[in-house]
Amino acid sequence: MSLPHALLGLINYKPATGYELKARFKQSVHFFWNAGLPQIYRSLNEMKSKGWLSLTVQHQDGRPSKKVYSLTQSGREELLRWLSEPGEISESRHQLMIKVFFGNQSGTDVLAGHIKDWRDRHLALVRMYETDVPSLLERYGALVSSRGDAFCWGLTLDYGKRHAEMVVEWCDQALKDIEGLQQGGAASK
Amino acid sequence: MSLPHALLGLINYKPATGYELKARFKQSVHFFWNAGLPQIYRSLNEMKSKGWLSLTVQHQDGRPSKKVYSLTQSGREELLRWLSEPGEISESRHQLMIKVFFGNQSGTDVLAGHIKDWRDRHLALVRMYETDVPSLLERYGALVSSRGDAFCWGLTLDYGKRHAEMVVEWCDQALKDIEGLQQGGAASK
DNA sequence: TTGCTCATGTAACAGGTTACATGATTAA
DNA sequence: TTAATCATGTAACCTGTTACATGAGCAA
Missing domain, CATH: 1.10.10.10 (Winged helix-like DNA-binding domain superfamily/Winged helix DNA-binding domain)
Structure with a gap:
């Protein structure tokens, strides 16, 4: 809770x-x-x-x-x-990763489609973190701000950005790997 | 669902x-x-x-x-x-980020403590992704494996590792920033 | 006149966790 | 003899979502 x-x-x-x-x-x-x-x-x-x-x-x-x-x-x-209090380990329920895990059952084309989608969304997020969000935090900060608050909010902002960037990088690599798999060799039993 | x-x-x-x-x-x-x-x-x-x-x-x-x-x-x-089906955007409920967001209310020492904890846990995760997990997947893969399955499982593994690494990096930066804040300048209104 | 913002909520349902209940086998 | 593993589940509870209900003011 x-x-x-x-x-x-x-x-x-x-x-x-x-x-x-x-x-x-x-x-x-x-x-x-x-x-x-x-x-x-x-x-x-x-x-x-x-x-x-x-x-x-x-x-x-x-x-x-x-x-x-x-x-x-x-x-x-x-x-x-x-x-x-020390925080609980947050459980992430990661629908896309399940779909990736079972990707061989749906086929690599379907899988690549999902990953491309995901990449686009996270690229958009990166952009948002760079442009929209700072001004949002500023506006909100204006209500109550102390420098310490702004600092902490900045940390969460940085986390969100790093996360989104990491996802984009993973997607890029995964798409490359899938392409390699499709061209390079037979991918069945 | x-x-x-x-x-x-x-x-x-x-x-x-x-x-x-x-x-x-x-x-x-x-x-x-x-x-x-x-x-x-x-x-x-x-x-x-x-x-x-x-x-x-x-x-x-x-x-x-x-x-x-x-x-x-x-x-x-x-x-x-x-x-x-295209996946829903998974909602992450991220307890630690809430504590970071309100970090100014608890004080930077408490905050730094949480972040150190988190860093340790994720460093352990990185190690696990490097050592324990591949062998786990292999053992599990032995049951049913096709090359395509192993490939997909590898993708999720890579994601987990990247995620944990990203967290460790964020923690390192955050801890540096907090230190700078504590030494560098007054952190009140 | 259509839809958005302000402002309150209730009811029902869906999903996830914890506690409780049973009982045999086997390894330390 | 203590604890873990195998194997089933029920009941209660907590959390979160969706649908429903009300109603005024205001902008397009």
């Missing part, structure tokens, strides 16, 4: 409603984690009942009321406790 | 029981996907009721009977259909 802690971290920058939190996810950590609104609302309720959050209702004219959540002392403690 | 398809792929090499499939997962795709026994048994039942699998019960002396599943024609078709 970890979504509640991600929410604690975001709310700790600045109190927020569930709806706003959804948007903050999109602007910040959504490359590494995302969450739907129903799940956010559900989590906020649980967190409140654990005493991690306090709630202020803001009435608005002509719009639904806002439920603005803030961290309580106990919420702040829980966040720090979790952040200090 | 994709576990059933991974199971189809494994059974297609050779008929198997639920228990054996769990072991095969461990020997083959478990870097990219894993599954518990309850889930495997549940999936096998569903797959059978969809007509993808046929079942033979093998009685054994002094041991519980085996339920050996094989692919039906319809199962083979479903597997090929799924393998040809």
